[in-house]
Each structure stands twice: as C-alpha cells, then as structure tokens.
Amino acid sequence: MAQQTDNSAAKDLSRQAVEMWAAESTIDESIFAEGYQNHQAPLATGGTGSVDLATWASIVADNHKAFPDLKVEIFSQIAEGDRVSTHWRFYGTQKGSYLGVPASDRPVNWTGVQIDRIADGKIAESWVVWDFFTQRQELELGN
Template sequence: MTFVQLIDCKTSRFDEMNRLMDTWVEQTKGKRTASHSIIGKDRSDDSHFIEIVEFPSYEDAMRNSNLPETDRIFREMVALCDEMPTFTDLDIIRDEQLYKDTCRRFFETIATKGDLPPLDGFLTENYHDHDPSFEQDNIGMDAVRREIEMWRGGFDSTFTIDDQLAEGDRVCTRWTWNATHNGEFMGIPASNKQVTMTGTTIHRCREDGKIVEGWWQYDRLGLMGQLEALEM
C-alpha cells in the first residue's frame, strides 16, 4: 500500500450513504482497485464522517476513480451530503505495519516447499545482504537467491517468528529455524538429522514496503555442532 485517499464529508443521512456505498461495492465487484477502506465518525459531530481508502498505487486510485460506476455513485453521494465533500490524496512515506508484513512473508516464502518463488515482491533489485558467516556481502537479488537456494538444498525447513519490532524503516525479527538435514550443505552430506537454530535479522525497507538491506545474526556454531561437523 503506497497511496491513501481521505474523503471528508458531512451528512445527516448516513444510513442512506451507507447503503449507497454497499451498492457501489457490488456494482464494481472485480473492477475496484481499492485494497482496503474504513469509515470513521467524528465523536464531537455525528454528521461528520471520514473515509480512508487504501490503494496499491496512485495509478490504481485513478483507475478506480475513472470507473463509470464511481462517477455515478459520486454524484449520488454529493446529493446526500450537507456540503461538498473534500478529497485529500496522500502518498505513504512510512508504514511500519506494511514493513513487518513484508518481512514476515519473506521468511515464510524462503522456507516454502517446492521451487523457490520469485523474490521481487519482497526485495529490491539491488538488495544488500550482510551475513557474518560469509566473507563477502551478497548484493543483488540473484546473489541472495543463490544463497537461499544453498540453504534450501541442504535442509527442509520452517521459520517461526518469535518476536517482531518495527521502528522507522527498520524491522527486527527474532526467529527460530527448524529443519531436517536432507541434502548436502557446505560439504556435509545429508544426515536426516533434526536441527534447530535461533537468530535475529534486521531489515531496512523503503516506502513501497520492499526490503533494501538485511543484517543477520544466528547460531551457526550451534548448527554445526548438531550436524557433528565441528573439528576438535
């Protein structure tokens, strides 16, 4: 979600307005581009209402506005208002809930069964990955995908999100990874051992919710001990 429209109106005929909105939703089914909407009533003025409508982008909002059903409903809405409604268009510059959702879905996706799905819905093309277990950072979606495939080739795994905190453009996720070692990993042949590992990842997101950068900390030494791969 990157764009929000606020519709501010005053009406003493809200029940009729509500039915009109239901009619519009029904008539635009399958064509409407809004992803979510809520309506709030002013606690100090029973005739004052504000609708907040979310769209994936400004372009989606304009397509929604250009629907013939929208134009017809708008004219009927104005007739029900005590005065001309106002519209405020807002570009979203910070959405911590969106960032947390993106990071959560990223962890779910990289542990999914079967082929690894596309990552361009989560990561920017020039994503920068910091992992202390490797000498060099991974930069770019292709490099990150190769690293993820390396882990997926060695383990059948799941992530459990234990905690998640967001502040500004950063999301900190504390996770637990449970896996079966059913493939070769860094020269260690498959053992079918059940292993677990805990870690924390900090992601930096940009305005549209995609992840730009990531910093990983996890108990790799403990993992190698479980695989009996530590040299004395």
C-alpha cells in the same frame, strides 16, 4: 478490519523474506529493492560479508535442497522508522548436501535476528546474525 499501518506493512515484508527460507516456500524477488544487499554475520561458510539478491536467492534455494523439511517460526518483530527486526527460528532435517557435507538425517534447530531496511515499500538491505555455532554443532561439522 483495521487499516494496515506503515509499520505492519513493513513487518509483513520482513516476515515474507524470512519465511522464504522454509522448504515449502518459493523465492519472491519482487519484494526486494534494486541493489538489495544482505549482510551476514557469519556467512554459512564462515567469516562475515554481504551478498546481492541473486546470491542470496541461490543460498536460500540450496538450503531448500539441504533441508527439504525446514520450517520457520517467527518469535517477534519490532518496527521503528525504516527498520524491522525479526527474531526467528529455523528447524528441520539435513536430507541433502550442505557445505560439502553429505546428507546426515540430523535434526537442526537454530535461531537468529534479521534487521531489514525498508525503502519505497521494498526491502533495500538486511543484516542477519544467526547461531552458526549451534547449527554446526548439531550437524557435527566441528567449530
């Protein structure tokens, strides 16, 4: 078996973080650095902003309830220096309340990119850009 390079270890951390969104996953806060920040454009509620680890974990847990069959597919990853870029797709069915909208049984399928900054073997910061418009359209939430 080939020895894992620093880049593959960093890619694995990023993969783990993105895969925590899958409904059958658990949230493992140990892979994140103290003071972790997640910058999102857009935030699920609109606009852009940053959240700390506790808030991010709460958002993920709420997503598990809203989309209990949510799956994660990773299309590609690129690592350079202390950054890892992960292109992903989430898909599932809205079976629970989401952003105040009751369960609709509508399928959802959206993509995004997460760029993680790795420091001392942990994810210190993430930037996430995702297809908010498509998700809202599929759930018939308006624009």
